[in-house]
Amino acid sequence: MTAGTLPLVIQGGMGIAVSNWKLAQAVAMAGQLGVVSGTALDSVFVRRLQDGDPTGAVRRALASFPKPEIAAEMLRRYFKPGGRAPNEPYTALPMYKQAVSAVREQVTIAANYVEVWLAKEGHQGKVGINLLTKVQMPTLASLYGAMLAGVDVVLMGAGIPREIPGALDALAIQAPAVLRLDVEGQPSDQPVTLSFDPSVHGMTDVPLKRPDFYAIVSAHSLAANLARKATGKVDGFVVEGATAGGHNAPPRGAVKLNDRGEPIYGERDAADLGAMRELGIPFWLAGSVGTPEGLAEARRQGAAGIQVGTAFAYSDESGFTAEIKRQVLSDVAEGRAGVFTDPRASPTGFPFKILESPNITQQDDTRERLCDLGYLRSAARREDGRTIYRCSAAPVSEYTNSGGTEEDTVGRRCLCNGLMAVIGLGQLRKDGSVELPMVTSGDTVSELAAVAKGRTSYSAMDVLKYLLGDAPPAAAVAG
Ligand SMILES: Cc1cc2nc3c(=O)[nH]c(=O)nc-3n(C[C@H](O)[C@H](O)[C@H](O)COP(=O)(O)O)c2cc1C
Numbered sequence: 001m002t003a004g005t006l007p008l009v010i011q012g013g014m015g016i017a018v019s020n021w022k023l024a025q026a027v028a029m030a031g032q033l034g035v036v037s038g039t040a041l042d043s044v045f046v047r048r049l050q051d052g053d054p055t056g057a058v059r060r061a062l063a064s065f066p067k068p069e070i071a072a073e074m075l076r077r078y079f080k081p082g083g084r085a086p087n088e089p090y091t092a093l094p095m096y097k098q099a100v101s102a103v104r105e106q107v108t109i110a111a112n113y114v115e116v117w118l119a120k121e122g123h124q125g126k127v128g129i130n131l132l133t134k135v136q137m138p139t140l141a142s143l144y145g146a147m148l149a150g151v152d153v154v155l156m157g158a159g160i161p162r163e164i165p166g167a168l169d170a171l172a173i174q175a176p177a178v179l180r181l182d183v184e185g186q187p188s189d190q191p192v193t194l195s196f197d198p199s200v201h202g203m204t205d206v207p208l209k210r211p212d213f214y215a216i217v218s219a220h221s222l223a224a225n226l227a228r229k230a231t232g233k234v235d236g237f238v239v240e241g242a243t244a245g246g247h248n249a250p251p252r253g254a255v256k257l258n259d260r261g262e263p264i265y266g267e268r269d270a271a272d273l274g275a276m277r278e279l280g281i282p283f284w285l286a287g288s289v290g291t292p293e294g295l296a297e298a299r300r301q302g303a304a305g306i307q308v309g310t311a312f313a314y315s316d317e318s319g320f321t322a323e324i325k326r327q328v329l330s331d332v333a334e335g336r337a338g339v340f341t342d343p344r345a346s347p348t349g350f351p352f353k354i355l356e357s358p359n360i361t362q363q364d365d366t367r368e369r370l371c372d373l374g375y376l377r378s379a380a381r382r383e384d385g386r387t388i389y390r391c392s393a394a395p396v397s398e399y400t401n402s403g404g405t406e407e408d409t410v411g412r413r414c415l416c417n418g419l420m421a422v423i424g425l426g427q428l429r430k431d432g433s434v435e436l437p438m439v440t441s442g443d444t445v446s447e448l449a450a451v452a453k454g455r456t457s458y459s460a461m462d463v464l465k466y467l468l469g470d471a472p473p474a475a476a477v478a479g
Pocket of ligand 1: 011012013014015016018037039130131132156157158216240243244245246247286287288289290307308309310311313440441442443444
């Protein structure tokens with residue numbers, strides 16, 4: 001992307017599949033940057049297939065997959081014409097580990113390919129993919145799948161994505177790529193790596209382009225560090241404040257809580273935009289800036305534009321279930337929706353924003369602990385040198401038996417299952433219950449009325465019109 005074609009609005013990546021291909025496609029068609037979430041897409045993909053792929057979209061994308069044998073194998077394994085039988089749980093994928101089988105990698109490749117391919121279908125607009133740096137193990141296969149579908153931009157935050165630019169350079173020439181896996185207790189002179197070799201999957205004849213890479217940061221110091229020390233070019237930054245939806249960076253220094261139990265952020269937590277301008281790399285602001293005034297102010301501060309999440313999360317195209325959108329928009333209209341920044345809920349240890357909306361029953365700590373998706377499992381070195389995987393939201397004994405502390409398990413929620421439930425793909429349990437949703441939103445959820453303008457629903461285009469004025473949004477893109 002050259003300076004002339006930078007978007008004014010980036011529709012933020014929202015996992016799991018809240019920013020799905022339909023939302024990203026709508027935004028990209030309007031000339032702004034549409035972003036699919038790549039987090040846990042492999043599970044989303046196999047669940048959509050098990051639900052019978054009612055619109056045929058997944059199969060349409062798979063029909064264009066560069067290696068038909070892989071596409072056929074995916075259908076053979078996961079597609080259920082007509083969907084699952086009543087009371088039939090989803091068949092789960094094996095949880096990720098440092099090394100997985102070629103077929104398991106291919107599920108991830110195909111899933112990311114499908115999402116990006118569908119988001120790019122039928123227009124020339126730009127599509128990005130968002131991945132969480134902390135979710136390390138599926139990253140390389142996800143990037144490769146997205147690149148096979150021609151993804152234009154990769155955006156990554158929730159950690160320090162120092163090694164990603166170099167990995168993109170390698171994958172773009174179909175060369176093996178390597179990332180370092182964080183393993184607690186591992187001596188630094190014996191690094192454990194994640195490696196991905198495109199030649200294993202037989203698609204090295206497909207010409208790939210190197211997507212742009214935008215790092216999502218909360219502090220200018222991190223941006224400066226990445227600009228200097230990343231393993232390849234960083235093409236842009238999203239500077240995200242602590243009011244943004246999803247995970248937030250923790251406050252700097254010792255964490256203090258307010259009387260509701262939320263982390264307190266201060267002036268030291270705001271990025272220095274002067275320092276951002278000095279880097280000479282385009283940047284976008286994110287977090288409570290999704291208003292026409294927020295966009296104008298961001299531009300005045302030297303930003304290329306804004307990244308917006310919450311307003312798009314409740315649009316017709318997003319992955320939230322229709323019921324969640326309806327309830328939340330009605331609670332917003334009645335002034336009853338808010339957000340709690342939970343310092344404990346996420347097993348990543350980062351603060352995580354949870355929607356407060358009286359009519360939505362969400363997962364709470366009465367959920368029987370069970371870890372079967374495992375995206376937030378972290379790796380640790382056992383005394384005998386073997387690598388083990390654990391999640392602090394898993395059953396307490398499972399976690400402590402693998403060397404974790406009981407204290408670490410307190411207040412943790414199963415984000416993986418909760419986030420699958422908000423997009424209507426919640427797992428059915430043996431006792432007949434279905435996993436409850438966990439809805440995340442930015443602090444601005446209570447201000448959605450300005451976007452909804454009295455309507456009970458609105459589209460992604462309505463959000464863009466609100467942000468950019470009534471001129472067709474595509475015309476607002478420079479160049
Ligand atoms: C439902 C939801 C899920 C999100 N998930 C992610 C995510 O997976 N990765 C990420 O980098 N940011 C995530 N975000 C943050 C958005 O990409 C965006 O930066 C943020 O929402 C901007 O602030 P706003 O909500 O005030 O517009 C999420 C936000 C929301 C509302």
